Amino acid sequence: MHKKILLAYDGTEEGRVALLECADIAHLLRAETHLLAVMRVPSGVFLAEGFVPDTVMEDERQRIRETIDDGVALLREGGYSAYGHLACGEPVEEICRLAAELGVDLIVLGHRKQTSFASRWWKGSVGISLLERAPCSILVAVGT
Structure with a gap:
Protein backbone atom coordinates (compact mmCIF):
# COMPACT_ATOMS: atom_id res chain seq x y z
CA MET A 1 0.00 0.00 0.00
CA HIS A 2 1.00 3.64 -0.16
CA LYS A 3 3.84 4.32 2.29
CA LYS A 4 5.26 7.46 0.65
CA ILE A 5 3.12 10.20 -0.85
CA LEU A 6 4.24 13.17 -2.92
CA LEU A 7 1.93 16.19 -2.95
CA ALA A 8 2.48 18.75 -5.70
CA TYR A 9 1.62 21.85 -3.67
CA ASP A 10 1.29 25.50 -4.59
CA GLY A 11 -0.76 26.93 -1.72
CA THR A 12 -3.78 27.74 -3.91
CA GLU A 13 -7.32 26.80 -2.93
CA GLU A 14 -7.04 23.71 -5.15
CA GLY A 15 -3.69 22.90 -3.57
CA ARG A 16 -5.18 23.11 -0.10
CA VAL A 17 -7.97 20.71 -1.13
CA ALA A 18 -5.24 18.31 -2.29
CA LEU A 19 -3.38 18.85 1.00
CA LEU A 20 -6.48 17.79 2.97
CA GLU A 21 -6.98 14.72 0.75
CA CYS A 22 -3.32 13.87 1.17
CA ALA A 23 -3.56 14.25 4.95
CA ASP A 24 -6.54 11.88 5.07
CA ILE A 25 -4.68 9.24 3.08
CA ALA A 26 -1.47 9.71 5.07
CA HIS A 27 -3.43 9.29 8.29
CA LEU A 28 -5.18 6.11 7.18
CA LEU A 29 -2.01 4.53 5.79
CA ARG A 30 0.53 6.07 8.17
CA ALA A 31 2.39 7.27 5.11
CA GLU A 32 5.36 9.59 4.90
CA THR A 33 4.36 12.75 3.04
CA HIS A 34 6.50 14.98 0.85
CA LEU A 35 5.31 18.37 -0.43
CA LEU A 36 6.86 19.70 -3.63
CA ALA A 37 6.54 23.17 -5.10
CA VAL A 38 7.99 23.78 -8.53
CA MET A 39 9.22 27.23 -9.43
CA ARG A 40 9.01 27.98 -13.12
CA VAL A 41 11.37 30.53 -14.60
CA PRO A 42 8.90 33.10 -15.98
CA SER A 43 9.74 33.90 -19.59
CA GLY A 44 8.43 37.46 -19.23
CA VAL A 45 11.22 38.49 -16.87
CA PHE A 46 14.13 37.60 -19.11
CA LEU A 47 16.23 40.60 -19.93
CA ALA A 48 17.96 41.39 -23.20
CA GLU A 49 21.08 39.67 -21.87
CA GLY A 50 19.07 36.46 -21.45
CA PHE A 51 18.93 36.05 -17.68
CA VAL A 52 16.52 36.60 -14.84
CA PRO A 53 17.64 39.11 -12.20
CA ASP A 54 18.77 37.37 -9.01
CA THR A 55 16.47 39.47 -6.83
CA VAL A 56 13.39 38.45 -8.83
CA MET A 57 14.29 34.77 -8.58
CA GLU A 58 15.19 35.01 -4.90
CA ASP A 59 11.92 36.79 -4.05
CA GLU A 60 9.93 34.10 -5.86
CA ARG A 61 11.97 31.32 -4.26
CA GLN A 62 11.31 32.80 -0.80
CA ARG A 63 7.56 33.09 -1.46
CA ILE A 64 7.39 29.49 -2.63
CA ARG A 65 9.54 28.26 0.28
CA GLU A 66 7.12 29.93 2.72
CA THR A 67 4.19 28.22 0.98
CA ILE A 68 5.84 24.82 1.33
CA ASP A 69 6.84 25.50 4.94
CA ASP A 70 3.22 26.44 5.76
CA GLY A 71 1.92 23.20 4.20
CA VAL A 72 4.50 21.08 6.01
CA ALA A 73 3.69 22.84 9.30
CA LEU A 74 -0.03 22.08 8.87
CA LEU A 75 0.71 18.40 8.36
CA ARG A 76 3.19 18.18 11.21
CA GLU A 77 0.72 19.89 13.56
CA GLY A 78 -1.64 17.05 12.74
CA TYR A 83 8.93 17.04 4.40
CA GLY A 84 9.14 20.00 2.01
CA HIS A 85 10.94 20.23 -1.32
CA LEU A 86 11.47 23.08 -3.76
CA ALA A 87 12.49 22.56 -7.38
CA CYS A 88 13.05 24.86 -10.33
CA GLY A 89 11.93 23.79 -13.79
CA GLU A 90 8.93 22.28 -15.55
CA PRO A 91 6.36 20.89 -13.09
CA VAL A 92 5.81 17.49 -14.73
CA GLU A 93 9.53 16.81 -15.06
CA GLU A 94 10.27 17.85 -11.49
CA ILE A 95 7.33 15.94 -9.99
CA CYS A 96 8.37 12.75 -11.82
CA ARG A 97 12.03 13.23 -10.94
CA LEU A 98 11.36 13.61 -7.21
CA ALA A 99 8.75 10.82 -7.19
CA ALA A 100 11.30 8.42 -8.68
CA GLU A 101 14.11 9.68 -6.45
CA LEU A 102 12.06 9.22 -3.27
CA GLY A 103 10.36 6.02 -4.41
CA VAL A 104 6.87 7.36 -3.72
CA ASP A 105 3.81 5.17 -4.18
CA LEU A 106 1.30 7.96 -4.85
CA ILE A 107 1.34 11.46 -6.29
CA VAL A 108 -1.44 13.82 -5.18
CA LEU A 109 -2.27 17.10 -6.89
CA GLY A 110 -5.11 19.57 -7.01
CA HIS A 111 -7.17 20.36 -10.08
CA ARG A 112 -7.80 23.89 -11.27
CA LYS A 113 -10.80 23.98 -13.57
CA GLN A 114 -9.99 25.73 -16.81
CA THR A 115 -12.65 28.11 -18.06
CA SER A 116 -12.35 27.31 -21.75
CA PHE A 117 -10.86 24.90 -24.24
CA ALA A 118 -8.43 27.62 -25.34
CA SER A 119 -7.24 28.03 -21.76
CA ARG A 120 -6.68 24.28 -21.38
CA TRP A 121 -4.83 24.16 -24.69
CA TRP A 122 -2.67 27.23 -24.00
CA LYS A 123 -1.75 26.47 -20.39
CA GLY A 124 -1.77 22.70 -20.67
CA SER A 125 -2.62 20.39 -17.83
CA VAL A 126 -0.03 19.13 -15.38
CA GLY A 127 -2.39 16.29 -14.40
CA ILE A 128 -2.87 15.03 -17.94
CA SER A 129 0.83 15.29 -18.77
CA LEU A 130 1.68 13.56 -15.51
CA LEU A 131 -0.50 10.57 -16.45
CA GLU A 132 1.88 9.80 -19.31
CA ARG A 133 5.09 10.05 -17.28
CA ALA A 134 4.44 9.34 -13.60
CA PRO A 135 6.32 6.42 -12.05
CA CYS A 136 3.39 5.61 -9.73
CA SER A 137 -0.33 6.12 -9.14
CA ILE A 138 -1.86 9.61 -9.19
CA LEU A 139 -4.74 11.10 -7.21
CA VAL A 140 -6.26 14.31 -8.52
CA ALA A 141 -8.18 16.12 -5.78
CA VAL A 142 -11.12 18.17 -7.02
CA GLY A 143 -12.71 20.80 -4.78
CA THR A 144 -16.41 21.54 -4.66
Missing part, protein backbone atom coordinates in the same frame (compact mmCIF):
# COMPACT_ATOMS: atom_id res chain seq x y z
CA GLY A 79 1.01 14.53 13.70
CA TYR A 80 2.03 13.56 10.17
CA SER A 81 5.54 12.81 8.95
CA ALA A 82 6.02 15.59 6.36
Whole structure:
Protein backbone atom coordinates (compact mmCIF):
# COMPACT_ATOMS: atom_id res chain seq x y z
CA MET A 1 0.00 0.00 0.00
CA HIS A 2 1.00 3.64 -0.16
CA LYS A 3 3.84 4.32 2.29
CA LYS A 4 5.26 7.46 0.65
CA ILE A 5 3.12 10.20 -0.85
CA LEU A 6 4.24 13.17 -2.92
CA LEU A 7 1.93 16.19 -2.95
CA ALA A 8 2.48 18.75 -5.70
CA TYR A 9 1.62 21.85 -3.67
CA ASP A 10 1.29 25.50 -4.59
CA GLY A 11 -0.76 26.93 -1.72
CA THR A 12 -3.78 27.74 -3.91
CA GLU A 13 -7.32 26.80 -2.93
CA GLU A 14 -7.04 23.71 -5.15
CA GLY A 15 -3.69 22.90 -3.57
CA ARG A 16 -5.18 23.11 -0.10
CA VAL A 17 -7.97 20.71 -1.13
CA ALA A 18 -5.24 18.31 -2.29
CA LEU A 19 -3.38 18.85 1.00
CA LEU A 20 -6.48 17.79 2.97
CA GLU A 21 -6.98 14.72 0.75
CA CYS A 22 -3.32 13.87 1.17
CA ALA A 23 -3.56 14.25 4.95
CA ASP A 24 -6.54 11.88 5.07
CA ILE A 25 -4.68 9.24 3.08
CA ALA A 26 -1.47 9.71 5.07
CA HIS A 27 -3.43 9.29 8.29
CA LEU A 28 -5.18 6.11 7.18
CA LEU A 29 -2.01 4.53 5.79
CA ARG A 30 0.53 6.07 8.17
CA ALA A 31 2.39 7.27 5.11
CA GLU A 32 5.36 9.59 4.90
CA THR A 33 4.36 12.75 3.04
CA HIS A 34 6.50 14.98 0.85
CA LEU A 35 5.31 18.37 -0.43
CA LEU A 36 6.86 19.70 -3.63
CA ALA A 37 6.54 23.17 -5.10
CA VAL A 38 7.99 23.78 -8.53
CA MET A 39 9.22 27.23 -9.43
CA ARG A 40 9.01 27.98 -13.12
CA VAL A 41 11.37 30.53 -14.60
CA PRO A 42 8.90 33.10 -15.98
CA SER A 43 9.74 33.90 -19.59
CA GLY A 44 8.43 37.46 -19.23
CA VAL A 45 11.22 38.49 -16.87
CA PHE A 46 14.13 37.60 -19.11
CA LEU A 47 16.23 40.60 -19.93
CA ALA A 48 17.96 41.39 -23.20
CA GLU A 49 21.08 39.67 -21.87
CA GLY A 50 19.07 36.46 -21.45
CA PHE A 51 18.93 36.05 -17.68
CA VAL A 52 16.52 36.60 -14.84
CA PRO A 53 17.64 39.11 -12.20
CA ASP A 54 18.77 37.37 -9.01
CA THR A 55 16.47 39.47 -6.83
CA VAL A 56 13.39 38.45 -8.83
CA MET A 57 14.29 34.77 -8.58
CA GLU A 58 15.19 35.01 -4.90
CA ASP A 59 11.92 36.79 -4.05
CA GLU A 60 9.93 34.10 -5.86
CA ARG A 61 11.97 31.32 -4.26
CA GLN A 62 11.31 32.80 -0.80
CA ARG A 63 7.56 33.09 -1.46
CA ILE A 64 7.39 29.49 -2.63
CA ARG A 65 9.54 28.26 0.28
CA GLU A 66 7.12 29.93 2.72
CA THR A 67 4.19 28.22 0.98
CA ILE A 68 5.84 24.82 1.33
CA ASP A 69 6.84 25.50 4.94
CA ASP A 70 3.22 26.44 5.76
CA GLY A 71 1.92 23.20 4.20
CA VAL A 72 4.50 21.08 6.01
CA ALA A 73 3.69 22.84 9.30
CA LEU A 74 -0.03 22.08 8.87
CA LEU A 75 0.71 18.40 8.36
CA ARG A 76 3.19 18.18 11.21
CA GLU A 77 0.72 19.89 13.56
CA GLY A 78 -1.64 17.05 12.74
CA GLY A 79 1.01 14.53 13.70
CA TYR A 80 2.03 13.56 10.17
CA SER A 81 5.54 12.81 8.95
CA ALA A 82 6.02 15.59 6.36
CA TYR A 83 8.93 17.04 4.40
CA GLY A 84 9.14 20.00 2.01
CA HIS A 85 10.94 20.23 -1.32
CA LEU A 86 11.47 23.08 -3.76
CA ALA A 87 12.49 22.56 -7.38
CA CYS A 88 13.05 24.86 -10.33
CA GLY A 89 11.93 23.79 -13.79
CA GLU A 90 8.93 22.28 -15.55
CA PRO A 91 6.36 20.89 -13.09
CA VAL A 92 5.81 17.49 -14.73
CA GLU A 93 9.53 16.81 -15.06
CA GLU A 94 10.27 17.85 -11.49
CA ILE A 95 7.33 15.94 -9.99
CA CYS A 96 8.37 12.75 -11.82
CA ARG A 97 12.03 13.23 -10.94
CA LEU A 98 11.36 13.61 -7.21
CA ALA A 99 8.75 10.82 -7.19
CA ALA A 100 11.30 8.42 -8.68
CA GLU A 101 14.11 9.68 -6.45
CA LEU A 102 12.06 9.22 -3.27
CA GLY A 103 10.36 6.02 -4.41
CA VAL A 104 6.87 7.36 -3.72
CA ASP A 105 3.81 5.17 -4.18
CA LEU A 106 1.30 7.96 -4.85
CA ILE A 107 1.34 11.46 -6.29
CA VAL A 108 -1.44 13.82 -5.18
CA LEU A 109 -2.27 17.10 -6.89
CA GLY A 110 -5.11 19.57 -7.01
CA HIS A 111 -7.17 20.36 -10.08
CA ARG A 112 -7.80 23.89 -11.27
CA LYS A 113 -10.80 23.98 -13.57
CA GLN A 114 -9.99 25.73 -16.81
CA THR A 115 -12.65 28.11 -18.06
CA SER A 116 -12.35 27.31 -21.75
CA PHE A 117 -10.86 24.90 -24.24
CA ALA A 118 -8.43 27.62 -25.34
CA SER A 119 -7.24 28.03 -21.76
CA ARG A 120 -6.68 24.28 -21.38
CA TRP A 121 -4.83 24.16 -24.69
CA TRP A 122 -2.67 27.23 -24.00
CA LYS A 123 -1.75 26.47 -20.39
CA GLY A 124 -1.77 22.70 -20.67
CA SER A 125 -2.62 20.39 -17.83
CA VAL A 126 -0.03 19.13 -15.38
CA GLY A 127 -2.39 16.29 -14.40
CA ILE A 128 -2.87 15.03 -17.94
CA SER A 129 0.83 15.29 -18.77
CA LEU A 130 1.68 13.56 -15.51
CA LEU A 131 -0.50 10.57 -16.45
CA GLU A 132 1.88 9.80 -19.31
CA ARG A 133 5.09 10.05 -17.28
CA ALA A 134 4.44 9.34 -13.60
CA PRO A 135 6.32 6.42 -12.05
CA CYS A 136 3.39 5.61 -9.73
CA SER A 137 -0.33 6.12 -9.14
CA ILE A 138 -1.86 9.61 -9.19
CA LEU A 139 -4.74 11.10 -7.21
CA VAL A 140 -6.26 14.31 -8.52
CA ALA A 141 -8.18 16.12 -5.78
CA VAL A 142 -11.12 18.17 -7.02
CA GLY A 143 -12.71 20.80 -4.78
CA THR A 144 -16.41 21.54 -4.66
